[in-house]
Amino acid sequence: MLIDSHVHLDMREFRGDLDAVVERAAAAGVVEMLQICYDAGSIDATVSLAERYPRVFGAAGIHPHDAKSWSGEVERRIRSALARPKILAVGEIGLDYYRDLSPRDVQRDVFRRQIRIALETRKPIVVHSREAFPDTIAILREEGASRVGGVFHAFPGGPAEAVEALAAGFLVGVGGPLTYRNSRLPETASRLPSSGFVLETDCPYLPPEPYRGKRNEPAYVSLVRDRLAAIRGVEPADIERAAAASYRRLLHGERPAAPSIAYRLKGNVYINVTGSCTNACVYCPRLGRDRTLYGYNLALASDPSPREMAEAAAALARSAQPREIVFCGFGEPTCRLADVLETARALRGLGVPLRLDTNGHGSAIARRDVVPEIAAVFDAVSVSLGAHDAASYARLCRPDRGGERTFDAVLDFIGRASASKMQCTVTVLDYPGVDVDAARALAAEFPGAAFRLRRYHIRADGKTGV
Ligand code: SF4
Ligand SMILES: [Zn+2]
Structure with missing residues (x-):
């Protein structure tokens, strides 16, 4: 049960061939994709993608890059999206001090507002954090985000940060950077508990090797799975099962399977x-x-x-x-x-x-x-x-x-x-x-x-x- 927990299918890179992309994902064994919002325009796009494709579910929220566009109207649209049964999470939200496309104090404020929406609506959170890990984790803790938990997408830290993320009730999103040389992710991913990660592509961005420099797509999540299996010394089926169980527990509130003898x-x-x-x-x-x-x-x-x-x-x-x-x-x-x-x-x-x-x-x-x-x-x-x-x-x-x-x-x-x-x-x-x-x-x-x-x-x- 392969699941891609982070896709952006509404981006223009997919405009010409989205049906084929979704079909290739299905052929690669991807049973579910979580379509993630980044700005106000992508809220409606996410809702309609979830309506159009049975395998697509969604998250609604405003990316830190667009925090400056926050308004009462944006908040109303997020809340109305979250009322739909296939919109499962608030995201991606967080802090990005690398590109600083919105003022940092605005980013922090909009992050807190959206965490509160998640807590109110009891939806997990998909976090984006770049060059901002200490502030991100501090805000999640202060707001009591562990009550809903979530995913730290494109995990930005090493094992020490993974300890903090797990302690705050968050899973680690493992994607294409696992296959990059000079990435910290292999070391971090090799240390995670088997219940501590989900798989993601972040497509069209961050394609795994050998597709670096090309457009990423959900079918390539199988390459992330295979790499993680090799790093952890298990079979791809083991990674798939573990990641799917964590995803389904978090996003669908599924209870653990019956105990195994x-x-x-x-x-x-x-x-x-x-x-x-x-x-x-x-x-x-x-x-x-x-x-x-x-x-x-x-x-x-x-x-x-x-x-x-x-x-x-x-x-x-x-x-x-x-x-x-x-x-x-x-x-x-x-x-x-x-x-x-x-x-x-x-x-x-x-x-x-x-x-x-x-x-x-x-x-x-x-x-x-x-x-x-x-x-x-x-x-x-x-x-x-x-x-x-x-x-x-x-x-x-x-x-x-x-x-x-x-x-x-x-x-x-x-x-x-x-x-x-x-x-x-x-x-x-x-x-x-x-x-x-x-x-x-x-x-x-x-x-x-x-x-x-x-x-x-x-x-x-x-x-x-x-
Ligand atoms: S099962 Fe016993 S020996 Fe093994 S790690 Fe746990 S406490 Fe240690
Ligand atoms: Zn993303």
């Missing part, structure tokens, strides 16, 4: 074993309110039974062969080791490699060496090392019990797993405060273990520091 991600099938864990890592998404992952709802009311896990995973694996079946979830699978082993045994017959993702606490939880039991059914184990030394582990991973000694238990687990017949990978997150080189050197002490550096993601509530 098993789900398809990165070409694998994952089993959502448990929501409990023996750590409380500072970066863990479990600690925030967001329980979604790439559009899946992982908030199970209770832990699934071995039979439920095996049936859910087998059904997915039979519909399309996964690379691996991974026991993972929003918690620590070895908290339920007996159930995990029973499920894994039931799935062995499928002929798909089985992997366990773990924090390495299994033996400490069971008070015995559990590696032989795991190695009897699993082909691979991936152990999260968490930090480079015991003190950092205690500070960042905050284990329930054992404090700094837990780090030794994790190393012991890695030692035994790497000596087993399982393929063993030690993973480390590049979270600030983790000495990645020291962690890599530590992992190298286990010749049987591979090392994988993972990029940490900002929590959806923006609480994680950068």
Whole structure:
């Protein structure tokens, strides 16, 4: 379900061939486009485009460039557009200190007025901000815009600004600049939570490579999706699902999907074993309110039974062969080791490699060496090392019990797993405060273990520091 959350189809660049542009978008799999207003004239154009094309919805508002044209009449037209069922948002509104086409105090005033309209009409906001991030975020906060949320279109900042935008209840709009050299967007986009972005083109502007210098159009949103998938190490379908879920939640008020016991991600099938864990890592998404992952709802009311896990995973694996079946979830699978082993045994017959993702606490939880039991059914184990030394582990991973000694238990687990017949990978997150080189050197002490550096993601509530 590919959605372009930011188009300007009323611009003259599309005058000659709009039907063909919309058809090409449909052929590329684009099911919805959000047509964004920029001046008073484009309000009526947006309303009529939304009437003419079933896939086109709209946002009404005045761009900061045109803030100087604000009047009671403009406000009346915005409000009347917003009363229509297909006009879903207020936008694009904000501040542009780069071109300064309206006086800055007028821009700020018109921005505030339009935020208030959004709050009154309970519509989300599409923000334009250029060279004005601190003022933009301050105004959004002061006006209480998080009550309606919105999208920071053509996101202008790095990861630190993304934290602020997410904390203010806004999604990050990811578009063509993701494919540009020298853009900050790839770094920012690689750090976002999977529930923190939507895809956009901003057509006819900002075309992705290889169309730079040409007219952009909604069909090219597929190139943004593909690039983002490559940057984040997932499949295009994962990006599409995640972005569509965030868009539909924000713009259509859609509730999260039913919770998943098993789900398809990165070409694998994952089993959502448990929501409990023996750590409380500072970066863990479990600690925030967001329980979604790439559009899946992982908030199970209770832990699934071995039979439920095996049936859910087998059904997915039979519909399309996964690379691996991974026991993972929003918690620590070895908290339920007996159930995990029973499920894994039931799935062995499928002929798909089985992997366990773990924090390495299994033996400490069971008070015995559990590696032989795991190695009897699993082909691979991936152990999260968490930090480079015991003190950092205690500070960042905050284990329930054992404090700094837990780090030794994790190393012991890695030692035994790497000596087993399982393929063993030690993973480390590049979270600030983790000495990645020291962690890599530590992992190298286990010749049987591979090392994988993972990029940490900002929590959806923006609480994680950068
Ligand atoms: S070990 Fe994993 S599931 Fe447990 S708190 Fe840390 S990040 Fe979350
Ligand atoms: Zn725009």
